[in-house]
Amino acid sequence: MGATGSIFILGLDGIEIAEARPEGLSLSQQPRHLPQFAPVNASEGLWRGVLPGSEGKQLARFQRVERAPFIVVVSRGIQEIHSSHGDSSLRVWGILGSLSLILTGAAWGLVRSTRRQQTLLEALRASDEEKHGLIMRLESEKSRAMTLASYDHLTGLHNRRMFNELVASHLEGARRSRKHYMLMYLDLDRFKLINDSLGHHVGDKLLHAVSERLRTSVRSADVVGRMGGDEFAVLVTGLEQPQDMDALASKLVAQLSLPYPDIDGHEIQVSPSAGIACFPRDGHDVTTLCRHADAAMYESKRMGRGRFTYYDASLNPAQDRAIQLERQLPKAIDNDELVLHFQPKVNLANYRISGMEALVRWQHPEFGLVYPNDFIAMAEESGLIVALGDWVMKACCAQQARWKAQGIPLVPLAFNVSPMQLRDGSLATKIMQLLHDHGLSPGDLELEITESCLVEPIGQAIKVLEDLRKLGIRIGLDDFGSGFSSLSQIRDLPISTIKIDRSFINGIRSKTDVGVIVTSIITLAHGLQMRVVAEGVELMDQLVQLKMAGCDEVQGYFLSRPVPSAEAQKLLIQATIIPS
Template sequence: MALMSGNRGAAVAALQPGAAASQFSWRRSAQSPFIVVASRGLEWVDAPMREGSRKVWTLLGVLSLCLLLAVGGMLRVLRHQEGLFVALSVANRDKHTLIDQLEQEKAKALELAANDHLTGLHNRRMFNELVASHLALARRSRKFYALMYLDLDRFKAINDTLGHHVGDLLLQAVGQRLRQLLRSSDIIARMGGDEFAVLVTGMDAMADMDALAAKLIEQLSQPYDGLEGHSLQVTPSIGVAFFPRDGHDVTLLCRNADAAMYASKRAGRGRFSYYDATASADSARSYALERQLPRAVADRQLVLHFQPKVRLHDCRIMGFEALVRWQHPDYGLIYPGEFIAAAEVTGAIRALGDWVLQACCEQAAAWRGQGLEPVPIAFNVSPVQLRDGAFAERLAAHIAQHGIEAGDLSMEITESCLLEPRALALSVLEQVRAMGVSIGLDDFGTGFSSLSQIKDLPIDTLKLDRSFVNDIRSSSEAGVIVTSVITLAHNLKMRVVAEGVELMDQLVYLKTAGCDEAQGYFLSRPVGSHAAEDLLRAGYLYPA
């Protein structure tokens, strides 16, 4: 073989023609003429390498697959992290938006808590806080400070006639005018309704208040145009209290300025007044009662006392007159003489009268519910109520609501109820009488009326004024008048009730003269509902 030259060697070749290639090696022996040849097929030789290569490629494939899976997992994690980041960004943006909204709402809430929603001025709470802080500084100042209360005269009439919307526009215009007339250092507030308050700060002298108050009266009394097509003119009443002369704190200054403002109203309105520390306690009490009466009606601080009407020929109780009392939390029991006039001035008389009417109906229903024989409960009606064309309808509604009879009530009016508009009063009286409610004319003889003037009125009972009863013993003329009135009233088919009977002599004279009924302290003082119930159960009331 040509390939086997040399003593030894190796080669890859086909040992025979047409045979597969093999790898062989040879060696020539020096001691013999032979050549030793060893061969293996290439497939056998390459088998370990192919097996190793296969394992390597398998490992590489597995590693590649693992790498791909790891890369895929990382991509998925990254996408998830990206989603979380986007969600976090959105949540963070929403959070900031919510924070901004909360800050805006907080600012609005603070503004609403500090300012009056209608005029934009400070409200009562913020005014008190600001005034308290200013007064703390004023104690170390040589300047003068004044607290001013301002109320619009007859503002209620504007609301009632033109509507609350026009009234609100007027209040806004007044608030704007106050801003223009006062300094930025002064504190202006709307205290409620048509009442404003101003703390005037840093005045050089108390006398400066004269010019400022006069200017406010003049400017605020100028017409207000463009209020829903209306041009309105109102006047303010102003009360002024100085710090520290009239009070060392906000509460006392406000109270005294308020009292001074009502002094302006009593003096004729459209003016200003300074608080007078020497005013009598009665005046201060009157101011307080006038202001607190509307709340007393709403808070049911009123109570009814009942004075029996006794038939003279047999002393049987024929009815009760309901008399209102005010159970004041500070002043105790207050009689109507102290607050009825104030109620008529302030307009609270309508609410007061309606409360009395409802309370009478409740009492009559309670007595019926206890099985007591009912007697009429008389309630007094003011001229203001009688001028209300809907009064009879409200009366009928109360009667129906409480399930009582019209005869359980009796209505008493005074001669002032028959003044103008007389036709309206007569119409209301006719409606009430047609319902079955009896009508009495109270305090007869003290006014303009005579029997000839009232003969055509729908009246069932005349009540002799106590002034005639008091004079019976001392004046023969009074006795003649009483006897004549009783006789003429009977001829007109009216009953006569004498009020204010305090002595046995008076009672005897009235019975002799033919008077039908009597009431007064000699028979019984006005009593509470429980004592009245006991009297009603007894049925008769004999003089002691």
């Protein structure tokens, strides 16, 4: 009951009977009347107020005892109650404060953890998005790379690698089929001439037009590819009879030979030469079929172009060699497989070397040294003669520059120029640039043209030759007498030298009329202020007769065969060649 508590026992009328305090129990000598605890209708309750004998307000609880005629009242000072509960309240508030701090810390930690997780999730999501974007880019790049690796960028057809893979796949199926498969190679005739004369952009547009026409002319089951340059290939699949190929090949040749009306403002007509190899008769694998179709294609070119030819296993080795040379000549020019040999011209007045003629050879990796007779004609037919001529010009200038740098006395170095090169109005500019680049003078070079340059329309050729003469470059007419030109035709041309064809020199000893013709040519040429060179001199008798006829210079095996640059250098240092 605490220090201020007390217990009262009252009668039912509210009269005090006894009182218990912390000091002990006492009976009331002077009973007090406490009516507030004797309500009429209540058996128990709470009361707040001042009790007799107590200090301050009390909080009392009273209850009527069942089956007994008295009421029990228990009281305690309100201040003491508050005091005891205050300590508890402080403890509670302390506990609540601690819990609040703990909860606040936990909540802050939870919020921080949540935010960190959210940040991590966002970073993870961003990383996933970045990875997804990277994967998409990689897939796109992979797809683009596959496209670039599989298709020709110019025509959109399969390139060589993809075409060969598709052919190999089809041949696997063909081995289990009774149907026939044909591989066709097509090459555009004289395409290089179109490229060189109209420009590469026109050539590219023509190739695109050819590819579109080729694509629409074959069946959907067939495979079409561009093998490089102006060469295409078609795998014809699932033919019922081998003879069915004739109709398809004829259709392709006819379609591709029709005019192309608007190629950058030009109407161009070009024909294909096609070669066909049959699986499995002509080969069991892609490499063999391609090689045989290629050989048949070049056979078509030799047989007149604008046609198709089936591979014939009886093609002789010489034909096979010619096929390989024609196919490999463009790479030979690009890869510097060509070399120059040099044959001296000797002045008959003093037997000093007065000039050199550069003669091109092909140092073939398989066939050894190939001579011009084996590849010049095919270069002219294929349009490569311009590229070949440009290579010779550059090689001559480079060789003269090397000799000059070594202190070797220079003589004019002559080289042949083709009719197609003379159609190039910038030829003089090109040569002048080469001379400038190599530190040479115009007198260090001499150009030789053939009579074929004078048979064709010569207006452009004469203009180019005039430009060259104005630069100080001497011009010679090679193989004079082998064609239809005469001195009267060439007297107004910018020519300073005439080379008498070897066919006259061969007969000068045995035929009197030939000797007379040679003497007349020399006399008339001198009258036109032209020097005369006799080529193909192989005997002392020929040399003597030419000297007696007044010939200025000679060249031929009797004095020196064409030699490599190292031996030509020795001849230049030697300076003279005395006949023996």
